[in-house]
Amino acid sequence: MRTKLSKHWMDYLLTQPESGMGYQRVDVEMSDGTILSDCLVYNASEIELPRNEALKTIVKVSIHRSRSKG
Amino acid sequence: MGYQSVTVEYGSGKKALGTVYNCEFLVTGTVSPSVVRESSLQRLFGSATTNDAFAIRSIQVAPRSRTLTASRTLSESASKRSQPASEAPLGSTGKGSSFARFTAYENDRRITADGALVPGTYATTWFDALLYVRTGEEAVERYALPDPTPAKYRFKIDPPACTPYREGVVQPSYEHEGGGAEVLFEQGTAPRTVTDRKELPER
Numbered sequence: 001m002r003t004k005l006s007k008h009w010m011d012y013l014l015t016q017p018e019s020g021m022g023y024q025r026v027d028v029e030m031s032d033g034t035i036l037s038d039c040l041v042y043n044a045s046e047i048e049l050p051r052n053e054a055l056k057t058i059v060k061v062s063i064h065r066s067r068s069k070g
Numbered sequence: 071m072g073y074q075s076v077t078v079e080y081g082s083g084k085k086a087l088g089t090v091y092n093c094e095f096l097v098t099g100t101v102s103p104s105v106v107r108e109s110s111l112q113r114l115f116g117s118a119t120t121n122d123a124f125a126i127r128s129i130q131v132a133p134r135s136r137t138l139t140a141s142r143t144l145s146e147s148a149s150k151r152s153q154p155a156s157e158a159p160l161g162s163t164g165k166g167s168s169f170a171r172f173t174a175y176e177n178d179r180r181i182t183a184d185g186a187l188v189p190g191t192y193a194t195t196w197f198d199a200l201l202y203v204r205t206g207e208e209a210v211e212r213y214a215l216p217d218p219t220p221a222k223y224r225f226k227i228d229p230p231a232c233t234p235y236r237e238g239v240v241q242p243s244y245e246h247e248g249g250g251a252e253v254l255f256e257q258g259t260a261p262r263t264v265t266d267r268k269e270l271p272e273r
Contacts, residue, residue, distance in 0.1 A: 014179060017190025020240070021213050021252065022173045022180075022221065042217050043175040069243035070216065 029060035155238035155254040170199035172209035174219035184261040198251040214248035220272040
């Protein structure tokens, strides 16, 4: 499910490198401690999350470092 | 398209394989036309001489089957050597080099209000964009974009000479073949380098 990021994370992701043209691969930590690996962010503004995670608050975002893509 | 694989016989009796571009320029050797870069050809044409033409006794165009086999072998070999831009050596743009960026978003957030690319932004070469991508869906396939929304907005980027960048090849991913040229501007580009935006058909 595609969800719009808060301005805080949108601004942060603009300071981070892309993983390819128009997208970033990120690891995300949610407010309940759930960690989601290798999520896609488009245009530094919209993130793909599993439906059951989409309503939680994101507390940390970092660029995913693995080379292999989906 | 635009080339012929040939066997050349010189006046001395020596024979060589080669490629003729535009029915005009002969390049001897076994470089596949599919891996020759536009910049290489431009340099080549600029420095071409006609001396060898006088020594050529005959030119035979190779049968298409042999051409395809040789081309496929060389392409596969080249593909193995190809690397993504992130792993390519750092280079710098030449005078007049142009690039393109495809996105599904009319408001591309990696482009600043004053027409610069922020550091860490990907693009492709203008040559690759013009030659291979006519629609937003073609951009998704060639640049292996994970977002299936047609990347129909094409931005033109004209950075000044000596802008650092890395150039590589888009690897297959997200069920797309990739294969397009990709460039990474690790330090971004200067203001007013994004010079044009065009909306392509979606499919």
